Amino acid sequence: MASAFAQVTAVTALxxxxxxxxxxxxxxxxxxxxxxxxxxxxxLAMAEGxxxxxxxxxxxxxxxxxxxxxxxxxxSVIYRSQVPTIEQAPGIRKDADGKPIAAAEVFMLTSLxxxxxxxxxxxxxxxxxxxxxxxxxxxxxxxxxxxxSGMREIIAGRxxxxxxxxxxxxxxxxxxxxxxxxxxxFESGGNVHESEIxxxxxxxxxxxxxxxxxxxxxxxxxxxxxxxxxxxxxxDPSMTVDVLSEPKYYASRSKMLSNLIxxxxxxxxxxxxxxxxxxxxxxxxxxxxTRSVEIATLRALGFGAAxxxxxxxxxxxxLALAGGILGALIAFVLFNGYTISTLNGQTFSQVAxxxxxxxxxxxxxxxxxxxxxxxxxxxPALRAARMPVAEALRAx
Numbered sequence: 001m002a003s004a005f006a007q008v009t010a011v012t013a014l015x016x017x018x019x020x021x022x023x024x025x026x027x028x029x030x031x032x033x034x035x036x037x038x039x040x041x042x043x044l045a046m047a048e049g050x051x052x053x054x055x056x057x058x059x060x061x062x063x064x065x066x067x068x069x070x071x072x073x074x075x076s077v078i079y080r081s082q083v084p085t086i087e088q089a090p091g092i093r094k095d096a097d098g099k100p101i102a103a104a105e106v107f108m109l110t111s112l113x114x115x116x117x118x119x120x121x122x123x124x125x126x127x128x129x130x131x132x133x134x135x136x137x138x139x140x141x142x143x144x145x146x147x148x149s150g151m152r153e154i155i156a157g158r159x160x161x162x163x164x165x166x167x168x169x170x171x172x173x174x175x176x177x178x179x180x181x182x183x184x185x186f187e188s189g190g191n192v193h194e195s196e197i198x199x200x201x202x203x204x205x206x207x208x209x210x211x212x213x214x215x216x217x218x219x220x221x222x223x224x225x226x227x228x229x230x231x232x233x234x235x236d237p238s239m240t241v242d243v244l245s246e247p248k249y250y251a252s253r254s255k256m257l258s259n260l261i262x263x264x265x266x267x268x269x270x271x272x273x274x275x276x277x278x279x280x281x282x283x284x285x286x287x288x289x290t291r292s293v294e295i296a297t298l299r300a301l302g303f304g305a306a307x308x309x310x311x312x313x314x315x316x317x318x319l320a321l322a323g324g325i326l327g328a329l330i331a332f333v334l335f336n337g338y339t340i341s342t343l344n345g346q347t348f349s350q351v352a353x354x355x356x357x358x359x360x361x362x363x364x365x366x367x368x369x370x371x372x373x374x375x376x377x378x379x380p381a382l383r384a385a386r387m388p389v390a391e392a393l394r395a396x
Contacts, residue, residue, distance in 0.1 A: 025283045027267055029316070030323040032276035036269055036295035036329030038363035042335045044267030044364070045355040049260045050342070051251075053353035057191035058246025061223045064217040065233065068240035071252065073107035076214045077148075086216045089232045091225030095134060101128035102218035106201050108208060110175045112164040123160055125175055126193075127213070135219055140192065144169045144184035145229055149200050152207070155184035157351030159193035162396025163341050167197065175199075176207045192250060195341065195352045217246070258259055273372055276323075280316060280376025285383070309381040316377025328362045 057275040058064075065086050070076035078086070087100040095101055106127030111120035130149050133139055156174070166173040171182045180199065190196050201213060222230060223245075230243040280342035336357035 009288050026319055028283050029280045029319040030326065032279045033323030033369045034327035035332065036272040036276050036372065037324045037369050038258055038331045039267055039272060040269035040363040040368060041328055041331035041357060041361050043261060043268065043356070043359040044361050045331065045335055047261035047265065048358060048361065049353045049356040050351065052356050053190065053351065054192050054250045054253050056248040057193065060245055060247055061220045062220050062246040063220060063226060063229060064246055064249050065218065066242045066244070068242050070242065073215050077214055078104065078213050080212050082241070083213070083216060084235065085239060086218065087238065089229050090221050091229040092364060093219045093221045100218070101131070101134050102216055103132050103214040104137045104201060104216050106204055106213045108179050108204070108212065112166065112173055114163055122162060124196040125204060126196050126198045129201055129203035133197070135190065135217055139186050139188045141186050142186045147183055147199055151200065152178065152203055153183045154180045154197045154199040155186050156182055156197045158187050159194040159341065160197055161185050163352055165377065172252045173196065178207060181193055190354070192351055218330055245285045269368065273368065275371050277376050280372060281379060282322065285380045300339055312381035313374065313377040317373040320369045320373025320376065321366065324366040327369070328365045331365070332357045332362065
């Protein structure tokens with residue numbers, strides 16, 4: 001075994017030392033696989049960024065109350081008569097004045113033009129209560145001020161302000177045909193709310209001719225109060241509602257698009273990987289052909305077929321790993337933290353988010369590179385091992 005290992009080491013070292021003399025063909029493998037890994041990691045980073053943006057929204061001790069059977073806030077309605085019952089349910093945290101930390105909200109869409117474009121696209125308008133900053137303490141006003149109750153004033157999330165025309169302090173945007181003044185910009189830790197615009201719930205219900213909110217958001221005393229709170233409301237015959245923890249709700253909103261992007265990413269990567277695999281096969285076959293005398297000489301000197309096979313496969317894997325690392329680094333440098341927005345098909349609204357090139361995605365890309373290298377070197381290595389020694393020496 002030691003002799004076989006020594007042979008593999010010696011032949012592999014010899015192969016790698018000759019790579020500079022075959023730099024052009026070797027770079028075909030490196031660059032081809034770098035492209036595969038770069039595209040794969042970039043597309044998966046897009047899906048991961050979208051998923052992380054939605055799944056990071058909310059806290060486990062905060063709950064969303066929707067109409068029973070509603071898939072999301074857009075299709076929900078909570079009657080005004082139900083709101084006091086929800087706010088008095090056991091487990092809701094109270095503020096210093098003994099008032100429940102909860103807010104009845106209105107979720108609706110409006111169309112705004114994107115910066116540099118003429119075609120409008122959907123943006124979420126969230127009508128909420130004056131105490132929303134107590135309900136969602138992660139939200140902070142970074143420019144301007146909070147909207148006033150009953151006024152046609154809005155505050156815009158940082159992502160929405162960067163994406164849509166008119167969302168600057170002092171600007172005005174059309175919501176339901178009327179002009180609403182922008183009085184503030186807010187941040188919320190990079191979650192999905194930064195792609196929304198907020199205003200007073202009563203003001204937007206009046207403008208939209210709506211008589212009831214769509215949901216109630218409530219802060220619980222602790223995560224353990226979720227089940228008692230849920231039981232109280234769902235067992236009340238006068239209440240037909242669903243109760244979801246906030247993280248669970250928003251995570252469910254990311255599944256469809258995340259799956260679509262992941263599927264596209266793997267499909268494109270497989271197609272490109274097939275091309276890179278053929279490139280690796282051609283390169284390694286050519287390398288074996290031009291080194292037939294060298295390989296035959298090693299065999300004549302007593303080197304076994306197995307060490308030759310392993311050494312050629314290792315050469316292909318090393319070149320593939322170099323391409324994989326290069327592609328992963330390019331994806332990280334170019335895309336990690338890159339901000340885009342896309343339409344969430346489950347809410348029909350634009351969501352701004354950052355690409356997230358995680359260590360797991362980098363490792364996944366490099367593993368793909370190693371697998372391509374493994375198969376790219378396997379068949380040329382077998383050909384080299386089966387090459388008749390005497391015939392190869394005579395040909396040389």
